[in-house]
Amino acid sequence: MKSRLGAFLSALLVAGCGWSGADAATESGGGTIEYWLWDSAQQPGYQKCADAFAQQNPGLSVHISQYGWDVYWSKLTAGFIADTAPDVFTDHLAKFAQFVDLGVLRPLDQLGPTGDINDGDYQEGLAELWKGQDGKRYGSPKDWDTIAMFYNPAALRSAGVDPATLKDLTWNPTDGGTFEKTVAHLTVDVNGVRGDEPGFDKNNISQYGIGSDGSGGGGWGQTQWSNFAGSAGWQVTDKNPWGTRFNLDQPAFQDTLSWYFGLERKGYMPSFAEIGGNNPVGPDKQIQSGLAAMAFDGSWKISTFTGLTDTSGQKLAIGIAPTPIGPTGKRASMFNGLADSVTKLSKQPENAAKWVKFMSGEECQNIIGESGVVFPARPAGTDKAIAFNRDERKLDVTPFTDQVKDKTTFLFPVTSNAADITALLQPRMDAVYIGDAPVSSLTTVNDQLNNLFKVAQ
Amino acid sequence: MEAIKRKDDTRLALMFIAPALVGFLIFMVWPTLRGIYLSFTKFNLLTPPEFNGLDNYVRMVQDPVFWNALKVTIYYVVINIVVQTVLALGIAVMMQRLTRRTWLRGIVLTPYLVSNVVAALIFLWILDYQLGIGNRVIELIGLDRVAFLADGAWVIPTVALINVWRHVGYTALLIFAGLQTIPETLYEAGRTDGASELTMFRRITLPLLRPILALVLIITVVGSFQVFDTVAVTTRGGPVDSSRVLQYYIYDMAFGRFQFGYASAMSVALLVVLIVITFLQYRLTRAEQSDLA
Structure with a gap:
């Protein structure tokens, strides 16, 4: 009897382990970078970036998940607690300080690929916003909005x-x-x-x-x-x-x-x-x-x-x-602007940083600009977005961009x-x-x- | 021989109890104890908890939003339970006295098969100020549109009634089960004496139903105090704090503001409130005794 009870209990335990084991396997899955964003309108553009990234980095690929704004943040919080957070996620200025305080973000300066991000490459003031009170960089600028x-x-x-x-x-x-x-x-x-x-x-x-x-x-x-x-x-x-x-x-x-x-x-x-x-x-x-x-x-x-x-x-x-x-x-x-952050939970921070660097780079920002959904953080990407709206949508978006040009914005x-x-x-x-x-x-x-x-x- | 048999029974009984007991210990007792411990700490889930004594409880006593949440929750429970129990009793008696058709009895239960979130979403659309069919009907009658889920005076009654709609069938079924235990002979005797349906309801049904009603009340009141999903879907605690029920405030404190220590303290407070209320209900309704014997 006793042994049967023991067998039953150990079966329970094994079942428990098997479950968490399977979960862990998918999470660290070799070379696949998990990336989260909340805006469904931006997903096609970033999928194009992900495809280009995978082509240039053999062995690496990016898996994008999109969740609506409200769900996004609760899922992310739960992910930090349950160790199921993505490698990289789209971050918001209203939220990132909290995450820095909670110690769940990895400083980008300490990672090889993102160590040399240059503030001057982006629209004025954007990159500085993503530095914590400790002076470290926690987000790599991807777009801006007015x-x-x-x-x-x-x-x-x-x-x-x-x-x-x-x-x-x-x-x-x-x-x-x-x-x-x-x-x-x-x-x-x-x-x-x-x-x-x-x-x-x-x-x-x-x-x-x-x-x-x-x-x-x-x-x-x-x-x-x-x-x-x-x-x-x-x-x-x-x-x-x-x-x-x-x-x-x-x-x-x-x-x-x-x-x-x-x-x-x-x-x-x-x-x-x-x-x-x-x-x-x-x-x-x-x-x-x-x-x-x-x-x-x-x-x-x-x-x-x-x-x-x-x-x-x-x-x-x-x-x-x-x-x-x-x-x-x-x-x-x-x-305001969005940026990409790397989580402390990422098992492949260097790969994650590579993807972050790619998204804030010239090539991806131009792809995003040409998809006409947001204004990319780089001036060249912004110009592409203005041109797209003018030519494809017959829409003058300078009421948004002039605020930056005329320096009438506040952060x-x-x-x-x-x-x-x-x-x-x-x-x-x-x-x-x-x-x-x-x-x-x-x-x-x-x-x-x-x-x-x-x-x- | 008999002694051995008894010993075997104990082992067998343990075997049968084990799955439930293990679940009870892991999923009920342990989290409760841990929650009580966390209520004495400052804890954000990601860094280790720091013991801070009674700080959370002192803060709770001084927190006007907490007291408002308790008030709002009680307001909700009163509307929800009174309307639900009266309706459920009516439906149960009608099921018992007027129809024997299974499908008709089954229909009463259908809202309960819809999940809380779906029910809340459907009513959110029906009651929408601009486009809801509910407000269209109200306008057709010639009345002014009502912002059921956006007007401070309306939100709690509205949420309470949405949950009545969903739970009344289930509650009616529980009461109906209680009605089945009342011997038909009593009603026959009543009819012989020329008692009306109403008199029989007052003199036979209600007194004999008391233990079941007590059980139903205890279950539904405890459930009602824990209202969360309907509020989360329809109003998110607003407008201002008019639907910020306790469970929603606790949830927001924990998962929105990362203050798990304080959230745990409020959960303990809710636990105490529920224990007291359940105890009182149990004693006042004499739930453990039946008049049928």
């Missing part, structure tokens, strides 16, 4: 607004300037009355002048209010990257937000509930469905917007205009404690958008954010 205003030319035409005038729009926190006037004029209620006409019913709107991408609590208002706050001369932190004091208590910020969310109170912008709360319908869908005439969004969405169709299945015409000029007399856009705020910041800020920003809390309540949040760094130090 913000602009997408619009539906048909909606502008029926309102008698000339698209050419959009680039001269100005805004200020007092009366909203010509930007607010245009947005009001583009807003139409269910009776066909425009937002700047008498008898306008702000509670029953059929088309909003400007769409909404939520409260912006999760990414410093990147596609919501960041361009306004930036063109009012405001910065999120005392210094960037690695700021430790926050500026959410400053009047420049709170005035901007009062005005921005005021657009919703006036009926010019959809409410939190109307866009679907925490499961929001994106700006692209808002323009497609006719809910909004214009909407701010990032350059990574160009191919999404140009792929939209109307109700009859015809391709929807789309235009792009730059962000409006603010109180500082300049326009502004957040400047995405890079800080540690990013997960805690989002957890504190998101609900509070939502409350302001909904109207449950005044903008001044963000002063309390600012104290909480500052305390976060006191505790951590």
